Amino acid sequence: MILTNEIIQQKLIEKFGNQVSGFDEPYGLLSFEAPKELNLKVLQFLYDDADLQFQFLTDLTGVHYPHQIERELAVVYHLHNLKQNIRLRFKIYTAIEAPEVFTATQLFSTANWMERETFDFFGIKFIGHPNLKRILNVDEMDYFPLRKEYPLEDQTRIDKDDEMFGRGGTNS
Amino acid sequence: MLEKVHNHISLPExxxxxxTTTINLGPTHPATHGxxxxILELDGERVVSSEQTIGYIHRAFEKLAERRPLYQITPITDRLNYCSSPLNNMGWHLTCEKLLKIxxxxxxxxxxxxxxxxxRIADHLICNSIVAVDAGAFTGFVYVMQYRELIYEIYEEVCGSRLTTNIGRIGGFERNFSNTAFEKIEKFLREYPKVLKEFETLMTRNxxxxxxxxxxxxxxxxxxxxxxxxxxNLRAAGVxxxxxxxxxxxxxxxxxxKIPIGNTGDNYDRFQVREEEMWQSLSIINQAYQKVQAFKGADAEIFHADVPEYYLPTKEDVYTKMEALIWHFKIIMGETDIPKGEVYHSIEAANGELGYYLISDGGRTPFRxxxxxxxxxxxxxxxELTKGAMLSDAIITMSSLNLIAGELDA
Structure with a gap:
């Protein structure tokens, strides 16, 4: 059977009913979302189903949408069925006050570091992760830098004494 | 009576x-190449367990990219896998072109x-010759370096720089390839097979x-x-x-x-897959070179798509035409709004699938x-790969995986 976006969508709706939503095909890639409690169930279904077989986790990352109340943080999974060569994007949303989602490390070994990276930058806690600690930033850091409340420094500021880089100090 | 003096070194409990012995390999160890x-736990010379620490050269590229217009992100991608910057650059341009439907x-x-x-050849060449160095053969590495140098000269001819190339633009190249560039490509195609053959004679059946x-x-x-x-690395395992x-x-x-594959996924298969990929790349370059040469007349002058919103006009036009001046200003100041959208694009980089997940909310810079x-x-x-292996094999495994610190840490 040749897998198409319609068949995947149909199968997902058959299994999860109206809990999976937001089906879309931006640039030909099927994308949808599910409640965060269901993330493992959906991933497992996509992995195990004889027709779907999405057994390759291409990418896992976070996104911060500060203006979506109660669903500020997103976890985005990019999955790939290598046999049929079809990809999909699966998103779950969580509130920033309690950013807890289940880990996918049981299913994909590769999720280990990807989840650590997502935790490191967005503070999303992956419940059940074997070693959830920062990976690229220092352990002492007490904030999550890719969240939108941390803007990059204004490059035109002059109040900072940073003579070596040509701002502030005696040169300006 | 005097109290007993404890003047020996106090060891941790x-x-x-x-x-077992704990040793610290890195962060700056000659054998880590990055x-x-x-942190290795050794039983004699066998690795019992290991723990990796990365992030020493983390430069927050993903955050930086959120404040830059698309064309200013290209130099950031240079610094991911710096052994093959052009691949990263092209991957980024292709992602932008997908988003912008160019x-x-x-x-x-x-x-x-x-x-x-x-x-790709430059990257595989480094990786394979470094594997040889770690196995104790320095000659091959020094010998093939001059051909990487030739590749760098080609980059230089095309874009002006060698390592962090910033090559190409959204829509094409910043200028057409010069005759010198084509001559150098020809020279490479002529001379490199012999050298690669020699390198293989030295290593493959050694x-x-x-x-x-x-x-x-x-x-x-x-x-x-x-x-x-x-x-x-995946192909060496047989996929x-x-x-x-x-x-x-x-x-x-x-x-x-052809796509070469191995079957055991060990260091030797990885080495062999990379060797064969270099031959395949040579064949692709040959074909592409023939195809490029087949363009005649005005077709041979095309080196970019017609996208004035994103592709910088020539300086002559900027000084003489109003339109071009406006575009030039808008592009340089990053004042072009990019369409709203969400795109994942991946290319086959030298190390594997290099993907760009770009979210735009319709502003001037990526949202994420x-x-x-x-x-x-x-x-x-x-x-997992090194558990139970000898320490010296663990070193070879590290280099045959082709770990590039820039890409690791982003």
Whole structure:
């Protein structure tokens, strides 16, 4: 059977009913979302189903949408069925006050570091992760830098004494 | 009576009873070929367990990208896998073109393929010759370096720089290839096969080299897939997944090439897969070169798509035409709004599938940009690959995985 976006969508709706939503095909890639409690169930279904077989986790990352109340943080999974060569994007949303989602490390070994990276930058806690600690930033850091409340420094500021880089100090 | 003086060194509790040795490999160790740390627990010379620490050269690229217009992100991508910067640059341009729905002319695609395959050769060349160095053979490395130098000269002729290339623009190239560039490509195509052959004669069937590499650092196809391996490392384990074939970009479908695979996924297979890929890349460059030469007259002058919103006009036009001046200003100041959208695009970089996940909310800069860095993803298998191996084999495994610190840390 040749897998198409319609068949995947149909199968997902058959299994999860109206809990999976937001089906879309931006640039030909099927994308949808599910409640965060269901993330493992959906991933497992996509992995195990004889027709779907999405057994390759291409990418896992976070996104911060500060203006979506109660669903500020997103976890985005990019999955790939290598046999049929079809990809999909699966998103779950969580509130920033309690950013807890289940880990996918049981299913994909590769999720280990990807989840650590997502935790490191967005503070999303992956419940059940074997070693959830920062990976690229220092352990002492007490904030999550890719969240939108941390803007990059204004490059035109002059109040900072940073003579070596040509701002502030005696040169300006 | 005097109190007993304790003047011996006080060791941490339990360290006398401990049967294993802890050693610190890195962060700056000559054998790691990059800034990364491994804390190894050794029983004699065997690795019992290891823990990786990365992030020593983390530069927050994903955050930086959120404040830059698209064209200013290209130099950031240079610094991911700095052994093959042009591949990263092209991957980024292709992602932008996908988001902006730009169609590139065929000649641009072929020129890009020449550059991308040259970059792949440069990257594999480094990786394989470094594997040889770690196995104790320095000669091959020093010898092939002059051909990487020739590749760098080609880059220089095309874009003006060598290592962090910033090559190409959204829509094509900043200028047409010069005659010198074509001459250098011809020279490379003429001379390199002989050198690669010589390198293979030196290494491939070398008894000592084979004994060091065969059966070390192996991984099964199943585990490799579960670990998200891509590129030569996955193919060495026997899975013929190559983005160039599965999801052709930049007109790879017009080319005839083979995807070499191994079967044990060990260091020797990885070495062999990379060797064969270099031959395939040479063949692709040859084909692309023929195709480029077939363009005549005005067609041979095409080196970019017609996208004035994103492609800088020539200086002559800027000084003489109002339109061009406006575009120039808007592009340089980053005042072009990019369309709203969400796109994932991946290319077959030298290490594997290099993906760009770009979210635009309709502003002037990306809302979020995430790099799927193959290095970062497969390095986590290192513990599993080296468990029970000799320390010296663990070193070879590290270099045959082709770990590039820039890509690891982003």
């Amino acid at each position: 339990g360290s006398i009873e401990k049967q 800034v990364m740390q491994n 169609e590139t002319p065929k000649r641009v695609d072929y020129l890009r393929i020449i550059i991308m395959e040259l970059a 008894r000592i080299f084979m004994d060091r590499l065969q059966g070390t650092g192996g991984i099964s196809a199943e585990r490799a897939l579960n670990y998200g391996f891509t590129g030569p 013929d997944y190559d983005v160039r074939v599965q999801n052709p970009y930049s007109s790879y479908q017009d080319f005839d090439f 940009l995430h790099f799927r860095r193959p290095c970062f993803i497969y390095y986590q298998a290192y513990s």
